[in-house]
Amino acid sequence: VTQLLVLAIKSGWNRRVSLGLTLAAIALSVALLLGIERLRTEARRGFAESISGVDLVVGARGSPLQLMLYAVFRLGEATNNMSWASAEALARHPQVAWTVPLSLGDSHRGFPVLGTTGEYFERFRYGDRRALKLSSGRRFEALFDAVLGAEVAEHLGYRLGHHLTLAHGSGTLAALEHGDKPFRVCGILARTGTPVDRTVHVSLQAIEAIHLDWQGGAPIPGLSIAAELVTKFDLTPRAVTAVLVGLKSRAAVFAVQRQVNQHPGEPLVAVLPGLALDELWRVIGVAERSLQLVSAMVVGVGLAGLVAVIMATLNERRRELAILRSVGARPTDVFLLLTIEGAVVTIAGASLGLALVNASALVVGPLAQAHFGLALRWALPGIGELKLLAAVTTIGTLASLLPGYRAYRVSLADGMSPRL
Amino acid sequence: MFPGRWLLALALAAGLPLAGPVQAAGPHVHGIGKLDVIAEGESVVLRLESPLENLVGFERAPRTDGERQAVRRMAAALRAETAFVPTREARCRVASVKLESPVIASELLAEPGTKPAGEPQAAHGGQPTAGHAELVGDYVFQCANPSALRGLEVGLFDSLKGLERLEVQVVGPRGQSGAKLTRKSRRISW
Numbered sequence: 001v002t003q004l005l006v007l008a009i010k011s012g013w014n015r016r017v018s019l020g021l022t023l024a025a026i027a028l029s030v031a032l033l034l035g036i037e038r039l040r041t042e043a044r045r046g047f048a049e050s051i052s053g054v055d056l057v058v059g060a061r062g063s064p065l066q067l068m069l070y071a072v073f074r075l076g077e078a079t080n081n082m083s084w085a086s087a088e089a090l091a092r093h094p095q096v097a098w099t100v101p102l103s104l105g106d107s108h109r110g111f112p113v114l115g116t117t118g119e120y121f122e123r124f125r126y127g128d129r130r131a132l133k134l135s136s137g138r139r140f141e142a143l144f145d146a147v148l149g150a151e152v153a154e155h156l157g158y159r160l161g162h163h164l165t166l167a168h169g170s171g172t173l174a175a176l177e178h179g180d181k182p183f184r185v186c187g188i189l190a191r192t193g194t195p196v197d198r199t200v201h202v203s204l205q206a207i208e209a210i211h212l213d214w215q216g217g218a219p220i221p222g223l224s225i226a227a228e229l230v231t232k233f234d235l236t237p238r239a240v241t242a243v244l245v246g247l248k249s250r251a252a253v254f255a256v257q258r259q260v261n262q263h264p265g266e267p268l269v270a271v272l273p274g275l276a277l278d279e280l281w282r283v284i285g286v287a288e289r290s291l292q293l294v295s296a297m298v299v300g301v302g303l304a305g306l307v308a309v310i311m312a313t314l315n316e317r318r319r320e321l322a323i324l325r326s327v328g329a330r331p332t333d334v335f336l337l338l339t340i341e342g343a344v345v346t347i348a349g350a351s352l353g354l355a356l357v358n359a360s361a362l363v364v365g366p367l368a369q370a371h372f373g374l375a376l377r378w379a380l381p382g383i384g385e386l387k388l389l390a391a392v393t394t395i396g397t398l399a400s401l402l403p404g405y406r407a408y409r410v411s412l413a414d415g416m417s418p419r420l
Numbered sequence: 421m422f423p424g425r426w427l428l429a430l431a432l433a434a435g436l437p438l439a440g441p442v443q444a445a446g447p448h449v450h451g452i453g454k455l456d457v458i459a460e461g462e463s464v465v466l467r468l469e470s471p472l473e474n475l476v477g478f479e480r481a482p483r484t485d486g487e488r489q490a491v492r493r494m495a496a497a498l499r500a501e502t503a504f505v506p507t508r509e510a511r512c513r514v515a516s517v518k519l520e521s522p523v524i525a526s527e528l529l530a531e532p533g534t535k536p537a538g539e540p541q542a543a544h545g546g547q548p549t550a551g552h553a554e555l556v557g558d559y560v561f562q563c564a565n566p567s568a569l570r571g572l573e574v575g576l577f578d579s580l581k582g583l584e585r586l587e588v589q590v591v592g593p594r595g596q597s598g599a600k601l602t603r604k605s606r607r608i609s610w
Contacts, residue, residue, distance in 0.1 A: 273596075274596025278597050279598060
């Protein structure tokens with residue numbers, strides 16, 4: 001078999017252009033298949049790891065998924081605010097161990113600004129219940145202190161002590177800057193691989209303070225409250241976007257959820273984050289499966305091309321096969337020779353495809369991270385990818401049996417007795 | 421690493437609704453029931469909420485003997501051992517079942533041969549909203565071998581023809597998850 005392998009490779013080398021193109025087709029199709037699989041698993045992991053140890057996410061009544069996407073992942077449409085009174089009532093609930101209010105809406109150069117309390121840094125967990133860590137500096141203490149996520153600091157080149165102003169809303173309207181009340185970077189968080197990295201954290205009071213002289217989403221003309229004076233005002237927040245809730249007993253989650261959903265003061269919704277994610281997978285699953293199906297079909301086309309190329313060359317290779325037979329090769333050897341040829345091309349194509357995915361992850365990865373917050377990393381193939389690779393090589397090898405069988409049938413007699 | 425807008429865009433492009441009804445507060449949809457599962461330590465606690473329509477075919481106090489029979493049959497089905505079956509290896513036993521509905525007298529829902537404790541409930545006392553009424557079933561299981569507990573099979577679909585789908589929320593040892601159960605897929609795992 002080793003001899004046949006050497007022979008197959010040497011024979012294949014003579015047809016390197018056609019086989020090389022087929023190889024490229026297979027490599028590209030495999031790269032597509034693996035790339036989609038990797039995007040899929042990375043996106044899922046990213047979602048699942050972004051929140052951990054939170055029993056409920058509470059916000060104004062609306063779509064649970066929208067609330068989760070906006071409050072936790074900073075994606076999608078903004079949700080309505082819930083009143084601070086409700087947030088406080090929730091914090092006082094006997095079953096509630098802790099609450100972390102979140103207030104979103106402002107931004108800094110495209111990065112979302114999150115108003116929260118100091119408890120955020122203690123209670124927020126990501127991945128496998130890992131806590132947030134500061135890579136430098138400290139948590140916000142003064143009113144206009146800001147703690148940056150790792151990505152924000154790196155992308156904007158900010159260090160401790162740097163001054164920044166927040167933009168009202170998404171930051172596209174330059175006029176709506178909270179320019180009179182600059183923040184100072186007091187801490188930078190270690191990288192987490194979650195939306196936290198792209199977030200500027202300030203205190204809830206600071207969010208309230210920068211909007212003191214604002215009304216109806218715009219600065220009140222003629223009124224400006226200097227940054228030094230804001231402490232004279234009541235900075236209790238009036239509303240928040242959502243509240244993360246931790247319960248004393250996980251078993252109470254449905255009871256608390258029911259109570260929140262029937263909260264008498266205002267319409268609220270309590271979302272179980274794990275459930276909302278399951279809901280999201282169900283929604284996205286359809287799109288994912290169609291993408292997978294398409295890429296699988298592309299691989300199918302690639303493999304069909306391989307079989308077609310080998311089959312097509314059989315006729316040209318009658319002489320080669322006849323010579324092999326004349327020097328003692330059995331028909332089974334011919335059969336094996338062609339099958340090996342197909343298998344080698346498939347395996348080489350699959351490996352090349354894997355390399356291609358990793359290479360493109362290296363090149364495109366940082367871009368995807370910056371623009372979509374989606375991490376594509378150079379990584380060893382996961383179980384899903386290995387399964388796909390195994391499937392591709394198996395199908396490719398099985399498909400190569402076809403030209404092998406054809407050559408076996410033909411080479412029994414063909415070419416040995418040249419017809420004149 | 422955090423999920424991309426592309427996924428969202430995809431979902432939207434595929435015309436898929438992002439609003440899941442799963443956790444909405446108290447929807448009343450005939451054919452659909454809600455099941456909350458808490459698996460913690462040795463106990464499994466279930467709460468089934470379903471429009472009465474799914475279970476007996478009407479949503480008011482039974483008026484005829486036939487309707488009372490239907491209610492008893494429903495109660496028997498809900499109390500049957502096959503209604504909810506946690507992983508068999510976990511050796512779980514029903515510790516208590518409590519069925520309640522604002523429009524049905526508790527005697528009818530009680531286990532046959534037992535007198536329900538407490539004052540007889542006013543059969544017509546509840547406030548069914550817009551002519552709708554629900555039934556709530558609270559189940560507690562105690563398991564001898566909780567480490568083997570991996571899921572739950574719902575047999576209710578056989579006995580209750582009006583029940584088409586169960587929206588399940590699970591809080592298990594490995595976190596929260598959700599599922600939709602139908603006649604064809606009746607098993608949840610966690």
